[in-house]
Amino acid sequence: MLLRGEREQVVHYCRKLHASGLTPGTSGNISIFNPLEGMIAISPSSMDYDLLVPEDVVVLDLAANTVEGRRRPSTEYDMHLACYRERDDIGAVVHTHSPQATTLAVLGWDLPAVHYMIGYGGTAEIRCAPYHLFGTPELAAAALNYLGKGYACLLRNHGVLASGPDIGHAWALAEQLEFCAGLYLRARSLGEPCILDDSQMAEVIGQFTAYVAQK
């Protein structure tokens, strides 16, 4: 089986996606890139994640051809592939409709640095990309643009794109953004939250970059 390790990891994290409540139903999708093979393992479209086995995970090349797999790839394969084509520092992508972060996306708000964990995304804030229809190249282009030099963005009226050098990073970032979005929403409902400034966030990002380099 091609990309067995990556497919097993996709299954593992898709089950976590369901169990964690980070995304409702079969929404959300996960991919992992294998740079040696030039292929990705991506979750299938519209499948109960509790029933997922590695054979259901689809292997695509970077031109979106199915190399191996019995299912259709996630409808958001363009968004995943755009990340790997354009960014050699991205090795995994986690897309969710997590409730708190998607609330910000519904408002069309960026997520500012209400907590230092925002820096795990590599930028001082998480920007909200404009709305485009799901599964389109336009959405993929907007998401890539709004990542900037970082690893995450919100998608207006849709959800969250989190990525990273590996699946552990991308997953942790998706979880941390949901935590930070919840903090921001609660703080905004009670008053005016304190936001970390650019120099404070530059320090944080420096620490995280050093930490990732040590791994």
Ligand SMILES: [Zn+2]
């Ligand atoms: Zn989606």
